[in-house]
Amino acid sequence: MSEATTIVRVPVRLTVNGKSVSAEIDPRTLLVQFLRETLDLTGTHVGCDTSQCGACVVHLDGVAVKSCTTLAVQADGASVTTIEGLATGGKLHPMQEAFRENHGLQCGFCTPGMIMSAVDLVARFGPNLDEATIRENLDGNICRCTGYHNIVKSVAAGAAAMGSAEAPRAAE
Amino acid sequence: MYAFDYQRPDAIAAAAAILSADPEAKALAGGQTLLPTLKQRLAQPTALVDLSRIPELSGICATTEGVSIGAMTRHADVAASELVRAAIPALADLAGMIGDVAVRNRGTIGGSLANDDPTADYPAAVLALNATVVTDRRSIGASDFFRGLFETALKEGEIITRVDFPKVEKAGYAKFRNPASRYAMAGVFVAKTAAEVRVAVTGAGQSGVFLWTEAGDILSSDFSVQAVSGLALDPSNLMSDLHGSAEYRAQLAKVMLKRALASITG
Ligand SMILES: Cc1cc2nc3c(=O)[nH]c(=O)nc-3n(C[C@H](O)[C@H](O)[C@H](O)COP(=O)(O)OP(=O)(O)OC[C@H]3O[C@@H](n4cnc5c(N)ncnc54)[C@H](O)[C@@H]3O)c2cc1C
Ligand code: FES
Ligand code: FES
Numbered sequence: 390m391s392e393a394t395t396i397v398r399v400p401v402r403l404t405v406n407g408k409s410v411s412a413e414i415d416p417r418t419l420l421v422q423f424l425r426e427t428l429d430l431t432g433t434h435v436g437c438d439t440s441q442c443g444a445c446v447v448h449l450d451g452v453a454v455k456s457c458t459t460l461a462v463q464a465d466g467a468s469v470t471t472i473e474g475l476a477t478g479g480k481l482h483p484m485q486e487a488f489r490e491n492h493g494l495q496c497g498f499c500t501p502g503m504i505m506s507a508v509d510l511v512a513r514f515g516p517n518l519d520e521a522t523i524r525e526n527l528d529g530n531i532c533r534c535t536g537y538h539n540i541v542k543s544v545a546a547g548a549a550a551m552g553s554a555e556a557p558r559a560a561e
Numbered sequence: 562m563y564a565f566d567y568q569r570p571d572a573i574a575a576a577a578a579i580l581s582a583d584p585e586a587k588a589l590a591g592g593q594t595l596l597p598t599l600k601q602r603l604a605q606p607t608a609l610v611d612l613s614r615i616p617e618l619s620g621i622c623a624t625t626e627g628v629s630i631g632a633m634t635r636h637a638d639v640a641a642s643e644l645v646r647a648a649i650p651a652l653a654d655l656a657g658m659i660g661d662v663a664v665r666n667r668g669t670i671g672g673s674l675a676n677d678d679p680t681a682d683y684p685a686a687v688l689a690l691n692a693t694v695v696t697d698r699r700s701i702g703a704s705d706f707f708r709g710l711f712e713t714a715l716k717e718g719e720i721i722t723r724v725d726f727p728k729v730e731k732a733g734y735a736k737f738r739n740p741a742s743r744y745a746m747a748g749v750f751v752a753k754t755a756a757e758v759r760v761a762v763t764g765a766g767q768s769g770v771f772l773w774t775e776a777g778d779i780l781s782s783d784f785s786v787q788a789v790s791g792l793a794l795d796p797s798n799l800m801s802d803l804h805g806s807a808e809y810r811a812q813l814a815k816v817m818l819k820r821a822l823a824s825i826t827g
Contacts, residue, residue, distance in 0.1 A: 396564050397566055397567075399567050415564070416564075416565060416566065416567035416609070417562045417564060417565065419596075438597075438600055438601070439597060440593065440596075440597045440664070441741070441742070443661070443663065446663055449666075452637070452666045453662055453663045453666060454663050454666050454667055455663045455664070455667075458592060458593055458596045458597060458667070459592060459596070459667065460567075460589075460592065460596065460609075462567050462569075462611070463589075463592065463611065463613065465569075506662065506663070509662065510662075526662055528661050528743070529660070529661025529662055529663050529664065530661075
């Protein structure tokens with residue numbers, strides 16, 4: 390049996406949305422808990438406890454990961470971008486703007502994860518995305534409101550806008 | 562999650578030392594199976610030994626026989642690897658079909674094989690290609706490695722370091738995904754060498770991945786989709802669950818076999 394009655398805290402130091410942060414944490418702390426509870430970055434959501442919904446997607450060293458299925462200590466030394474890190478100077482990121490313009494959300498719970506996955510998708514496939522590529526690559530993000538149609542439209546529009554604006558990918 | 566100690570060694574020997582000193586410590590690779598298990602409190606390891614900062618465990622290299630993939634190599638890196646695609650394109654395709662993007666960015670080949678989920682994808686490739694699983698202490702042939710549901714030949718504390726895949730003449734993989742979990746309802750990997758054809762089935766067997774020897778025998782003498790048209794998989798050792806009956810899986814496996822063949826023979 391485990392005798393881990395005294396929790397040995399471990400130090401972590403990482404960059405979140407361009408800012409360096411460090412803390413001593415219980416190793417059990419999930420990255421999403423660290424973001425939401427330690428750093429008060431509550432834009433990253435938790436929609437399930439089975440690693441299936443994608444509401445918690447953030448970028449870890451530039452690639453999409455589920456922050457509910459990553460320990461904060463695993464991100465030690467890494468760079469994390471959350472939904473809060475996308476907008477620059479009070480101006481929405483083109484992908485955020487596209488979701489607003491195209492009615493890509495209803496309750497909005499899945500939206501942070503959708504947008505982080507969408508930005509990752511543009512990084513991999515470029516700004517000209519067809520519907521099949523978008524649908525296939527968002528299959529780890531579940532939305533129970535929209536029926537996905539407007540999400541796909543938003544991602545296509547946001548990708549195109551990112552291409553024409555050569556928008557900076559915020560803190561990355 | 563129950564509490565655990567966290568260790569992050571930077572060499573295989575150091576990781577092995579921790580794991581063999583404490584039988585209740587567990588290796589942590591991508592965490593895409595282990596962390597959900599811990600969150601549900603289905604396991605209570607004393608310590609997690611994070612393998613991610615051990616450089617020898619990651620990376621892909623071409624070998625004279627084929628391609629060698631480090632245990633900590635992420636599914637996304639295998640899917641995108643030119644070396645893997647040049648040696649065994651079906652293996653790169655398979656890696657790209659695992660889970661979703663975010664799972665592929667974290668999950669590793671070593672973690673998938675050590676876990677040996679009966680519906681996981683890599684076991685089908687490893688068995689059909691007759692790959693060798695290399696650990697910190699020995700090499701294990703594919704036919705000896707898989708031992709049943711979530712059971713492998715790995716001894717306590719043994720660490721997979723890499724998997725050596727031999728090049729084959731032709732290979733193909735087709736998978737019918739469970740739309741909710743994305744794991745295989747039936748996945749069939751076909752590999753053809755000069756000597757023989759091996760067909761492995763995942764997702765369907767009651768005791769995990771298995772070789773469909775009858776299909777392999779027929780295809781060894783006639784490598785075509787037509788050759789297997791009269792073939793049927795015996796459902797008596799297949800899984801029945803809420804997702805589908807054994808008979809349904811038998812039929813799915815046959816359809817996946819034909820699709821895998823069609824992807825090779827055109
Ligand atoms: C939503 C979702 C969908 C998924 N869909 C699929 C799918 O379609 N197909 C599929 O095949 N898989 C799927 N998976 C599983 C995924 O591929 C996992 O990455 C994989 O099963 C485990 O690999 P890991 O690196 O994450 O290992 P971990 O979760 O870190 O570890 C798993 C087990 O292996 C042990 N271990 C890890 N590395 C080693 C090593 N080098 N030596 C010895 N023991 C080791 C650990 O101690 C642990 O017991 C899915 C997972 C999720 C969350
Ligand atoms: S919260 Fe559902 S996948 Fe992370
Ligand atoms: S907008 Fe409500 S879950 Fe997607």
